[in-house]
Amino acid sequence: MTKPLSSLIERRLAGRVPAPSQKLFTFCLERKWFALPLESTLKVLQADQIREDSLARSFIDFEGEPVLIVDCRHRLIGESQRLPRSALCAIVVQNSRGRFALALDTQPALRRVKLSEYRPLKISPESCLSAYIPAQSESEPPLLVIDCERLLDT
Secondary structure: OOOOHHHHHHHHHHOOOOOOEEEEEEEEEOOEEEEEEHHHEEEEEEHHHEEEOOOOOEEEEEOOEEEEEEOHHHHHHOOOOOHHHOOOEEEEEEEOOEEEEEEEOOOOEEEEEEHHHOEEOOOOOOOOEEEEEOOOEOOEOOEEEEOOOOHHHO
16 A cells, blocks of 8 residues: 655655745845845835924824834935835834834835845944845845844944
């Protein structure tokens, strides 16, 4: 009597341990791809909820509270632009100092990356970028991983 194919596959896979990985929200700014760890993100909201106060600071309402929108273009690529007017969505992020949001003009995508793919970046300690992930295929661009703890410091 032969064993069913499913039990053979189960036995073969039983000894394998999947490589540790992390889910990332990825988005593009000026032809560069950035990634935020999923653990740091609380929610992706539509940009129609963005508003400005009398000091021209932008906010988005999240769980009944206003959350400050950080100019990610300025902090990540050195270009300042009043993005919220053209924003498509905002990612609400949590770090040890509280909540803030990043307004994006592209829809973020979810991507799983093996931790072994992370490469350290040799850049200034003031940078909010923590790692580089090389392209895994022609359809997946390389990623610059954002350190949410340092994002507000730059």
